[in-house]
Amino acid sequence: MAIEWPTTTLEVWNEEPLGVKNPKTWAHYHSYGGWGRFFRGLEQSRLLATRCTNPRCAEKRLWLPPRTGCPDCWHPMEWVDAPQEGTIFTFSTVKYPGELFKLPAGTPLISVELPGVCTKIMSWLKDGTPRFGMKVKAVFNTRKPTHTILDLAWVPAE
Template structure:
């Protein structure tokens, strides 16, 4: 796993996402859950996308399966040592799908249905870490 995320762009925190990034920096993956309709979702928007109720934070298990993936073999702005990059949709145990990277696995070994677990790559920004996924053991 890379030592830090840089020189890749670090996502900016805003009032709706600040707690998500801060929890990731502490090694916790957070999701949002609606107290009215029960929807568990990700992107960390304050309002439920189904019923517009203010949602609550919920700690995710961090376990999931690869739903879909694609390989990026070269990119002018991406660190060459990190290529190819596996971009994936991971379906979390709680239901939502997240867009992420798969690390610590040869790209040719990634497959749909593969069990994965969350890991966190630190950034130079103290309160931001990037959730990625690695093969489950």
């Protein structure tokens, strides 16, 4: 039995030189691994950071984004609720976001300083106009979570 030619063809987008369109529509089945607890926490209005449990570790800082292994001693870390009020360290309004951005163009991106946290987590401002040192508090997308970092946002706390 002879095998038929394929019925799916590629669209020609350019005649000379010949150019064809390769469609890509499949999903990646990504796992957050040990960091999944952070994203589950957002659904419950919790901002979960991690701290090293090694008594000999020099720094024992609070990390957010969380790490399940300490970068200073490679020891496992424990989950701790991070403060939900902080200040804006820097900001920018992204006018031309890339494909896949789930929020409208013009959304202010912010980096937030939280007391006791050694990082400055990148996030977005859900309400208001950002400025340096502005006091903000965390809000969570609990109703219909995206299961991404976008489920955390901040609003003015002044």
